[in-house]
Amino acid sequence: MASHGNSLVPKVSIKGFHSVTPMRITEPRQTRRVLSRDLVGPEMFQRCFNMVQCYMKGEDSGWVVAGWIKESLGRALLEQPMISGRLQKRDRIDGVLEIVSNDSGIRIIEATIQTTLSEFLNLKQREEAEAQLVFWNDIDEHNPQFSPLFYVLVTNFQCGGYSIGISCSILLVDLFLRTEFIKTWASIHNNIVDHNSERKLPLFYLPGVNGTTDSSPDLFSASTPNKNESKTMVFKINAESKNMEIEWCQQIALACVEDAENGLGSEMGAEFCLFVNESFEVIKVESCSKHGMLKPKRKANMEVIYANWDDLGTKISFRLGNKPVHVSHWFRSILGGVVVVIPSPEEEQGAYTVNIFVTVPNEKF
Incomplete structure (x- = not known):
């Protein structure tokens, strides 16, 4: 749905899902214990850290950037394999939780939105609309071992601009921020792009085909509360x-x-x-x-x-010279x-x- 003036909020349409795992098996496996003196409640599974970076049209489209991301993330995850791991119950009796770097992977989603980036950033309801530029599914309380802990959503705007939205489980947010994972990832990404001048397109490239079936809009409404x-x-x-x-x-x-x-x-x-x-x-x-x-x-x-938020050093470029024109961070906290x-x-x-x-x-x- 396109916006008219500032009266309507444009909707994101999902075009594709992909999984990315580390390029090599993680050995030895890493673990992170989740210790709690209280009963584990839903806040353990539903909260996450979100970040959105918006880029004007540059040398590459969002479709091309997403394709390169599928290659660069596989290498970046070697530096921090826990991000591609899963939360699991170590013992079904005592309910002790731990995160294991089992290489199950992260999710990359590609999407479109029927507005230009400039129009989007000038929306009166931008805070409401911005929450659509990230994707998060709550960790399954009963079977957490099947739920990703990290999502990347690349959204293509009509003008050729695009956004990169990141959602990370609150149980791993320090590994994302403290280890400056995104800087490592961006460095690897730019190095891959710079050394692949002969190959203009990435191996994993999903062009914006109008005939691609959109995902159900309910997928977003269940996972994306208002930022406000x-x-x-x-x-x-x-x-x-x-x-x-x-x-x-x-x-x-x-x-x-x-x-x-x-x-x-x-x-x-x-x-x-x-x-x-x-x-x-x-x-x-x-x-x-x-x-x-x-x-x-x-x-x-x-x-x-x-x-x-600027002190975190998360403002980066996924193409040298194309700096983000807008960056936003927030914690999802509905409880x-x-x-x-x-x-x-x-x-x-x-x-x-x-x-x-x-x-x-x-x-x-």
Whole structure:
């Protein structure tokens, strides 16, 4: 459906699904334990991190870029094979969860939208429409081993511009951000394109054929809530050491929640979910109460910095010289507030820093 003025939101039509696995078998297998002192609830399976990058028409169309992505991602996943793994229950009796790098793969989706990129970015309802530029299916609660943890959606606009939308399970978001996976991927991608000048088209190329059958529109409506349902603030704080003790993280999260509520003008609610990325091998999930913890007394050397999404360094080009004209990040959070604690990639000037993402439900939505 095309937009007329700004009164209607254009709809995305899916043209194809593909799976990409690492180019080599991952040996030895890597595992990440998901530890929780509480009963595992739906928040473990439904939350994800989303990112959209929009590009004006360049040397390649979105169809060509998607084709090269199918080649570059297979190589990039060798650097971080956990992203192409699956969540599984280690023991059906105790319900312990772990992510295994079993090379099951990620999903790439190709789509079209009946509007130009300029018109799309000028929509009054752009925040609502933008959620269509990513794809996410909730992890199956009963059989999580069959659900991908990472999706890439390439959407082609009528003008020749395109967007690349990424959805990553909240259980792996630190591996995506902390290891700067997207920079590694983009570097591999551009290197492949530059060294394939004789082969103008990628091996896996799906041109925009009008006769291609569209997927059911219900596929998106079930998986793509409005972006405006929540708002996120990003903080950076100095840590005393590399040890991510859960009690310390709970108290720091509470302090950042208070700052986020004041800054965003919305209440978190009495309960919120805390994801602490303790290490690459362990992620802890806790249910926290605003009324069950004391607000920490900040020490003199404990400086809380209000950061922003640009500090993450995720703004990249999948074709040298064609930089994104619009970048957007958000956490999908339809079940109340969430706080994600992620250590910085490396020590900065002798201090260990921690990034804290506070997502608060939007009371005005």
